[in-house]
Amino acid sequence: xxxxxxxxxxxxxxxxxxxxxxxxxxxxxxxxxxxxxxxxxxxxxxxxxxxxxxxxxxxxxxxxxxxxxxxxxxxxxxxxxxxxxxxxxxxxxxxxxxxxxxxxxxxxxxxxxxxxxxxxxxxxxxxxxxxxxxxxxxxxxxxxxxxxxxxxxxxxxxxxxxxxxxxxxxxxxxxxxxxxxxxxxxxxxxxxxxxxxxxxxxxxxxxxxxxxxxxxxxxxxxxxxxxxxxxxxxxxxxxxxxxxxxxxxxxxxxxxxxxxxxxxxxxxxxxxxxxxxxxxxxxxxxxxxxxxxxxxxxxxxxxxxxxxxxxxxxxxxxxxxxxxxxxxxxxxxxxxxxxxxxxxxxxxxxxxxxxxxxxxxxxxxxxxxxxxxxxxxxxxxxxxxxxxxxxxxxxxxxxxxxxxxxxxxxxxxxxxxxxxxxxxxxxxxxxxxxxxxxxxxxxxxxxxxxxxxxxxxxxxxxxxxxxxxxxxxxxxxxxxxxxxxxxxxxxxxxxxxxxxxxxxxxxxxxxxxxxxxxxxxxxxxxxxxxxxxxxxxxxxxxxxxxxxxxxxxxxxxxxxxxxxxxxxxxxxxxxxxxxxxxxxxxxxxxxxxxxxxxxxxxxxxxxxxxxxxxxxxxxxxxxxxxxxxxxxxxxxxxxxxxxxxxxxxxxxxxxxxxxxxxxxxxxxxxxxxxxxxxxxxxxxxxxxxxxxxxxxxxxxxxxxxxxxxxxxxxxxxxxxxxxxxxxxxxxxxxxxxxx
Amino acid sequence: xxxxxxxxxxxxxxxxxxxxxxxxxxxxxxxxxxxxxxxxxxxxxxxxxxxxxxxxxxxxxxxxxxxxxxxxxxxxxxxxxxxxxxxxxxxxxxxxxxxxxxxxxxxxxxxxxxxxxxxxxxxxxxxxxxxxxxxxxxxxxxxxxxxxxxxxxxxxxxxxxxxxxxxxxxxxxxxxxxxxxxxxxxxxxxxxxxxxxxxxxxxxxxxxxxxxxxxxxxxxxxxxxxxxxx
Numbered sequence: 001x002x003x004x005x006x007x008x009x010x011x012x013x014x015x016x017x018x019x020x021x022x023x024x025x026x027x028x029x030x031x032x033x034x035x036x037x038x039x040x041x042x043x044x045x046x047x048x049x050x051x052x053x054x055x056x057x058x059x060x061x062x063x064x065x066x067x068x069x070x071x072x073x074x075x076x077x078x079x080x081x082x083x084x085x086x087x088x089x090x091x092x093x094x095x096x097x098x099x100x101x102x103x104x105x106x107x108x109x110x111x112x113x114x115x116x117x118x119x120x121x122x123x124x125x126x127x128x129x130x131x132x133x134x135x136x137x138x139x140x141x142x143x144x145x146x147x148x149x150x151x152x153x154x155x156x157x158x159x160x161x162x163x164x165x166x167x168x169x170x171x172x173x174x175x176x177x178x179x180x181x182x183x184x185x186x187x188x189x190x191x192x193x194x195x196x197x198x199x200x201x202x203x204x205x206x207x208x209x210x211x212x213x214x215x216x217x218x219x220x221x222x223x224x225x226x227x228x229x230x231x232x233x234x235x236x237x238x239x240x241x242x243x244x245x246x247x248x249x250x251x252x253x254x255x256x257x258x259x260x261x262x263x264x265x266x267x268x269x270x271x272x273x274x275x276x277x278x279x280x281x282x283x284x285x286x287x288x289x290x291x292x293x294x295x296x297x298x299x300x301x302x303x304x305x306x307x308x309x310x311x312x313x314x315x316x317x318x319x320x321x322x323x324x325x326x327x328x329x330x331x332x333x334x335x336x337x338x339x340x341x342x343x344x345x346x347x348x349x350x351x352x353x354x355x356x357x358x359x360x361x362x363x364x365x366x367x368x369x370x371x372x373x374x375x376x377x378x379x380x381x382x383x384x385x386x387x388x389x390x391x392x393x394x395x396x397x398x399x400x401x402x403x404x405x406x407x408x409x410x411x412x413x414x415x416x417x418x419x420x421x422x423x424x425x426x427x428x429x430x431x432x433x434x435x436x437x438x439x440x441x442x443x444x445x446x447x448x449x450x451x452x453x454x455x456x457x458x459x460x461x462x463x464x465x466x467x468x469x470x471x472x473x474x475x476x477x478x479x480x481x482x483x484x485x486x487x488x489x490x491x492x493x494x495x496x497x498x499x500x501x502x503x504x505x506x507x508x509x510x511x512x513x514x515x516x517x518x519x520x521x522x523x524x525x526x527x528x529x530x531x532x533x534x535x536x537x538x539x540x541x542x543x544x545x546x547x548x549x550x551x552x553x554x555x556x557x558x559x560x561x562x563x564x565x566x567x568x569x570x571x572x573x574x575x576x577x578x579x580x581x582x583x584x585x586x587x588x589x590x591x592x593x594x595x596x597x598x599x600x601x602x603x604x605x606x607x608x609x610x611x612x613x614x615x616x617x618x619x620x621x622x623x624x625x626x627x628x629x630x631x632x633x634x635x636x637x638x639x640x641x642x643x644x645x646x647x648x649x650x651x652x653x654x655x656x657x658x659x660x661x662x663x664x665x666x667x668x669x670x671x672x673x674x675x676x677x678x679x680x681x682x683x684x685x686x687x688x689x690x691x692x693x694x695x696x697x698x699x700x701x702x703x704x705x706x707x708x709x710x711x712x713x714x715x716x717x718x719x720x721x722x723x724x725x726x727x728x729x730x731x732x733x734x735x736x737x738x739x
Numbered sequence: 740x741x742x743x744x745x746x747x748x749x750x751x752x753x754x755x756x757x758x759x760x761x762x763x764x765x766x767x768x769x770x771x772x773x774x775x776x777x778x779x780x781x782x783x784x785x786x787x788x789x790x791x792x793x794x795x796x797x798x799x800x801x802x803x804x805x806x807x808x809x810x811x812x813x814x815x816x817x818x819x820x821x822x823x824x825x826x827x828x829x830x831x832x833x834x835x836x837x838x839x840x841x842x843x844x845x846x847x848x849x850x851x852x853x854x855x856x857x858x859x860x861x862x863x864x865x866x867x868x869x870x871x872x873x874x875x876x877x878x879x880x881x882x883x884x885x886x887x888x889x890x891x892x893x894x895x896x897x898x899x900x901x902x903x904x905x906x907x908x909x910x911x912x913x914x915x916x917x918x919x920x921x922x923x924x925x926x927x928x929x930x931x932x933x934x935x936x937x938x939x940x941x942x943x944x945x946x947x948x949x950x951x952x953x954x955x956x957x958x959x960x961x962x963x964x965x966x967x968x969x
Contacts, residue, residue, distance in 0.1 A: 689950075690949055690950030691948060691949070694948075709948075710953055710956065713952070713953040713956070714953050717923070717925065717926070717952060717953060720923070720925045721883055721884070721923050721925075726925075727925055727928075727950070732929070732932055732950060733949055733950045734950075735950070
């Protein structure tokens with residue numbers, strides 16, 4: 001049967017009935033839902049009208065009428081209902097109308113679906129769905145979005161003030177902004193988000209201005225943290241997720257960035273005060289708040305650095321003051337206390353860095369720079385390098401730290417080595433350490449071999465093998481010396497009696513390069529000792545032929561029996577002291593000058609020796625006149641009346657101040673090191689500008705010391721004179737390497 | 740008959756042509772005459788046993804020229820002569836130098852002195868003269884530096900006229916400082932550069948981080964301390 005042609009008006013009438021039914025359903029009026037037949041009929045009507053032969057194919061008209069249906073409904077019903085409502089009520093109505101609209105679009109586009117299949121594609125027209133949404137957008141959205149946005153923002157601000165609002169409603173409203181963009185976020189962003197952000201900014205700006213004046217820093221930070229949390233909450237509940245970053249940044253900016261200085265610098269509660277009062281929690285909060293802001297942590301780290309520097313400098317000053325108040329012989333107790341306190345300070349603030357400040361590099365750097373400032377100050381004439389070396393000596397020597405457990409000692413050594421990293425004159429430390437190590441090793445004053453090796457391992461790890469190679473050599477020398485002594489004793493046993501020195505002799509052979517340099521004097525040895533030296537020389541030559549032995553008597557120890565009237569006492573003295581005492585085997589009474597002539601020592605040394613034997617605790621020699629100091633006109637006699645309750649006493653010789661020599665030696669080494677660095681750099685670069693040469697030189701040497709710029713210039717001049725370098729003829733600031 | 744090219748007359752045989760080292764022809768008659776006078780001058784001042792002009796001879800020369808022995812112009816003359824040894828002029832040096840100056844008598848030499856001054860003052864020559872002044876003081880073999888006393892005199896002599904205030908202060912400083920007992924060529928050269936480049940007396944554009952010798956850094960520090968009103 002041929003299909004009957006449907007007339008446009010006729011067909012549209014039929015469709016109109018369907019549309020009206022739909023509207024009634026949407027309006028909530030009593031209306032049964034569409035049955036399958038009704039739906040099919042409506043669909044088929046459209047289908048037929050579109051597939052009729054021209055002039056009866058009404059696709060274009062139907063397409064237009066489709067749109068008009070929406071327009072009519074919106075204009076007659078939807079818009080008025082919105083316009084007569086305000087604020088929250090308007091929002092609710094909008095949500096309702098939008099939901100309805102979507103349903104309407106869904107249904108109508110189903111009815112008119114056939115248009116989607118061919119007509120639209122053929123003419124490249126917007127799809128039915130899009131047409132429907134566009135109608136809403138153009139007629140409703142564009143009309144009301146400003147009001148809507150304002151209503152939403154008002155509610156948000158109410159919520160900020162603590163009122164309860166309908167979050168679900170806002171979510172639905174904002175979903176409209178998103179959906180109306182039809183795939184793009186531009187409606188949401190331009191019509192809502194931008195204004196919301198601006199309002200947020202103004203809101204928090206006002207709050208911040210009040211709070212910054214009234215609140216303490218911790219309170220302000222608490223509030224800020226709360227606000228940020230609430231805003232994030234807001235996003236998760238009704239704002240679109242893409243707003244989170246922008247919103248947080250806006251709030252951060254108003255609360256934390258704009259008032260950063262005022263906040264951190266608050267006198268009684270700002271960053272400085274928090275550090276002073278150890279307010280760990282507040283500082284952690286400060287870190288959390290500022291770490292997300294670019295460069296936000298810079299001022300905090302700066303204050304941290306200043307604080308530590310101030311504390312450290314105060315400790316140094318304390319030690320300086322205490323030292324100047326004490327007698328000069330107080331053996332630097334204050335300085336040792338200082339090192340301990342600095343270690344404690346370091347531990348304390350390192351904990352801050354790892355805990356409060358989450359191990360952030362900025363704070364590691366601040367700590368390092370702070371320590372570098374005060375760890376390089378001098379106290380009572382001693383450089384920090386020397387103090388640290390003395391501190392180590394105190395731990396490692398006998399009677400130094402026997403009360404501490406092995407673990408405690410290890411820990412302390414570990415911390416000391418860490419402190420070394422902050423000291424710029426590392427080479428000075430090495431030299432002092434070496435000198436004291438030599439003392440410990442040679443006079444058997446080392447408490448524990450394992451600790452000695454342990455600290456060398458730690459130093460090696462931190463400063464490199466070259467730093468510790470000499471020290472390790474020294475320790476090895478001692479081990480070898482023990483073996484050597486065993487073979488020496490074998491040698492003595494197996495040789496004739498004539499070869500025997502007649503005294504028990506122990507010799508320690510040191511490898512010159514490893515040990516500090518010692519002056520060796522041409523001491524006139526007592527005959528007994530001369531024999532010892534010769535016997536050992538004989539033995540040594542059987543082992544190696546190509547080495548020269550230089551005897552350092554200043555490091556030797558002698559056990560002498562003093563046959564006093566009351567009883568014989570064994571005296572433990574240095575070789576020099578023994579040499580003096582043995583003179584009295586041949587003469588009863590000697591003058592200063594006679595002793596001087598016989599021994600061939602310097603005045604300084606002789607005065608020290610005679611003082612230790614006649615004016616100190618144990619008066620082995622009696623002096624005429626019996627004054628407290630040695631003068632060149634004094635006379636000395638063996639004090640046969642001397643006695644002590646002990647059978648064996650040690651007569652100490654106060655050590656010479658090695659500081660001056662150490663500093664001299666280190667300065668000399670530095671000159672060579674600078675020379676070598678300059679030559680090395682110029683050899684590889686051939687031509688280099690002055691500033692660059694200086695800065696590369698400083699960098700190369702920084703592992704061991706901080707070279708003085710003037711010293712570098714001086715060395716350069718020397719190298720110019722020695723024809724290693726020349727100044728460029730045309731550019732006075734350039735230098736050339738002369739091969 | 741074809742015309743014949745006229746024969747060129749040969750040069751008259753009685754004057755010999757001698758070509759000197761720069762390629763120009765000089766009539767030998769004039770040359771020997773010129774050297775004769777120069778040599779005669781040389782002999783009048785030279786120490787016959789040494790075969791060269793010694794300090795006494797130079798003293799005599801100065802007196803004849805009407806200048807003081809310590810006058811900078813004598814130094815300039817030495818420079819012109821490329822004299823190797825301070826206080827002595829060899830015959831070769833004398834001959835070459837005076838020839839270049841185009842003088843062969845005392846009066847001519849005297850007149851040539853202002854010219855010589857101008858020549859030395861030319862930027863292309865001044866650096867050479869300035870370095871020469873230093874090297875002239877190196878009397879011992881292998882000597883690389885000059886003692887402070889001599890340097891002060893030399894500074895006065897060479898730079899005094901042009902840079903009086905700098906030289907006076909620099910000399911004062913050199914005498915009181917104790918870091919350096921001698922000055923080397925590099926330092927000497929930089930003294931000139933200092934005078935030429937650095938504003939005086941405010942020293943505003945002096946930058947110690949540049950490659951100025953340390954002695955000048957110290958000089959500037961001393962100046963700033965001394966004249967802290969600047």
